[in-house]
Amino acid sequence: MMPATHGNAGQNNAIICLGCWDQMHVPIPIRGPLALPFRAFGITRSKMNPNICERAFRYVKKQNHVTSNATILFADIRGFTTLSERMDPVRLSNLVRIFHDRCAQAIWAHDGIVNKQMGDGLMAIFNFPIRIADHASAAIMAARDIQEHCTEALDSLKSNLDGLPDHLLGVGVGIHTGDVEIGEFSSFRSDFTAIGGAVNLAARLESQAGVGEILISPATAALATELAAGTEARMLQLKGIEHQVAAQVLLKR
Amino acid sequence: MMPATHGNAGQNNAIICLGCWDQMHVPIPIRGPLALPFRAFGITRSKMNPNICERAFRYVKKQNHVTSNATILFADIRGFTTLSERMDPVRLSNLVRIFHDRCAQAIWAHDGIVNKQMGDGLMAIFNFPIRIADHASAAIMAARDIQEHCTEALDSLKSNLDGLPDHLLGVGVGIHTGDVEIGEFSSFRSDFTAIGGAVNLAARLESQAGVGEILISPATAALATELAAGTEARMLQLKGIEHQVAAQVLLKR
Numbered sequence: 001m002m003p004a005t006h007g008n009a010g011q012n013n014a015i016i017c018l019g020c021w022d023q024m025h026v027p028i029p030i031r032g033p034l035a036l037p038f039r040a041f042g043i044t045r046s047k048m049n050p051n052i053c054e055r056a057f058r059y060v061k062k063q064n065h066v067t068s069n070a071t072i073l074f075a076d077i078r079g080f081t082t083l084s085e086r087m088d089p090v091r092l093s094n095l096v097r098i099f100h101d102r103c104a105q106a107i108w109a110h111d112g113i114v115n116k117q118m119g120d121g122l123m124a125i126f127n128f129p130i131r132i133a134d135h136a137s138a139a140i141m142a143a144r145d146i147q148e149h150c151t152e153a154l155d156s157l158k159s160n161l162d163g164l165p166d167h168l169l170g171v172g173v174g175i176h177t178g179d180v181e182i183g184e185f186s187s188f189r190s191d192f193t194a195i196g197g198a199v200n201l202a203a204r205l206e207s208q209a210g211v212g213e214i215l216i217s218p219a220t221a222a223l224a225t226e227l228a229a230g231t232e233a234r235m236l237q238l239k240g241i242e243h244q245v246a247a248q249v250l251l252k253r
Numbered sequence: 254m255m256p257a258t259h260g261n262a263g264q265n266n267a268i269i270c271l272g273c274w275d276q277m278h279v280p281i282p283i284r285g286p287l288a289l290p291f292r293a294f295g296i297t298r299s300k301m302n303p304n305i306c307e308r309a310f311r312y313v314k315k316q317n318h319v320t321s322n323a324t325i326l327f328a329d330i331r332g333f334t335t336l337s338e339r340m341d342p343v344r345l346s347n348l349v350r351i352f353h354d355r356c357a358q359a360i361w362a363h364d365g366i367v368n369k370q371m372g373d374g375l376m377a378i379f380n381f382p383i384r385i386a387d388h389a390s391a392a393i394m395a396a397r398d399i400q401e402h403c404t405e406a407l408d409s410l411k412s413n414l415d416g417l418p419d420h421l422l423g424v425g426v427g428i429h430t431g432d433v434e435i436g437e438f439s440s441f442r443s444d445f446t447a448i449g450g451a452v453n454l455a456a457r458l459e460s461q462a463g464v465g466e467i468l469i470s471p472a473t474a475a476l477a478t479e480l481a482a483g484t485e486a487r488m489l490q491l492k493g494i495e496h497q498v499a500a501q502v503l504l505k506r
Binding site for chain 2: 047048050065067079080081082084085089090092093096097100101104114116117118119120123179181183185186187188189191193195196197199200201203204238239240241242
């Protein structure tokens with residue numbers, strides 16, 4: 001049996017869990033009539049990606065944690081702290097909801113998972129549990145979609161906020177590829193995530209990204225040569241990292 | 254009916270959900286024989302705090318989101334990026350597990366909830382859903398416990414890591430009190446959290462905290478005068494915040 005929709009990145013209608021298939025070669029129905037008995041036993045689609053089931057992480061749980069090569073993406077709203085001081089809470093929470101939803105659509109369209117949301121920011125993983133041959137490029141394309149889809153929402157806000165400089169409001173993205181540890185790193189909580197130096201480097205890059213910028217590590221750029229071609233390089237001194245990092249800067253189209 | 258153990262901060266054995274009681278005055282059994290039928294209907298104890306049930310957040314869901322005065326605590330391992338480059342992944346993930354577990358024990362002991370874990374860092378909320386008369390002091394006491402309980406675990410690591418300067422390994426904590434929006438800010442995920450300027454200020458303070466330091470905002474210090482008495486003040490210029498912030502610095506005992 002072959003997963004019906006696999007290979008077609010971004011189809012939001014996989015019939016079996018793409019994660020379980022890629023990790024264990026087990027077909028778990030998540031849509032259609034065959035999914036009903038599974039759902040009765042609590043096997044539902046994951047909130048991290050609607051093309052996988054919650055069971056896709058069980059493979060990791062059993063092994064405690066696994067090392068996997070993956071691309072990590074961090075995104076947040078630049079100027080959110082400034083914004084949160086000037087905006088009423090209802091509009092602020094609507095903004096975060098819109099931002100998270102548009103990010104999720106972009107990440108799912110390229111087979112990534114939305115692993116963490118913390119305040120306005122979020123973290124996505126590409127290449128686990130759904131395997132992606134070119135996960136570096138998938139993450140960059142998701143980042144471009146994020147920038148594109150969020151610009152409109154943020155632009156409509158700017159006109160209503162007096163005295164907020166343009167360069168302060170927008171989205172920043174950081175991307176890095178490397179080996180990460182995937183598992184649950186808390187004994188009291190089923191909290192599946194990735195940790196390791198590669199995760200922290202991606203987070204550091206994001207913190208340095210200006211409005212509309214996607215900062216890509218040398219490792220990711222080396223894997224996604226087509227997408228990184230012709231982009232500007234920027235030398236960065238990142239907190240906790242001894243050597244300077246030559247990030248490639250992709251700008252919003 | 255009165256919650257049997259309420260008022261005794263940190264008892265890990267509340268018979269009814271302290272959150273549902275404080276928010277809605279509804280007694281939901283979470284321990285003992287009366288809890289069994291509720292458990293059969295999926296009402297289980299929350300992973301954010303074992304003295305509340307998952308239902309405690311339903312109050313917020315129904316209202317979409319609520320504004321609440323709360324104290325927000327951020328903690329992470331200082332030097333984690335450096336550490337992650339020098340340590341093998343298995344030991345690194347064990348370290349994160351130990352850190353998260355000890356933080357959780359300290360936060361629960363003072364009636365807070367562990368709301369988010371992201372990489373090595375975590376975010377806790379005090380005063381929701383369990384009401385705490387002096388939530389500023391509760392958060393500071395939890396931070397002291399975190400510093401105390403994590404020192405031992407991190408110290409045992411230092412001896413095994415050549416060339417890692419002492420000042421690079423330890424825990425940093427940031428605390429701020431203010432109005433936050435509490436709810437689910439994502440339409441695709443049941444992801445209960447707090448957002449707002451107060452959350453971001455707490456995160457910024459934590460990012461400036463050195464090893465063994467607890468940085469407290471002026472708002473928190475003003476509420477917890479006894480605990481903040483005699484502490485050093487430090488002027489900080491925080492990203493995204495126009496005016497300088499006079500943080501009080503509590504050191505590890």
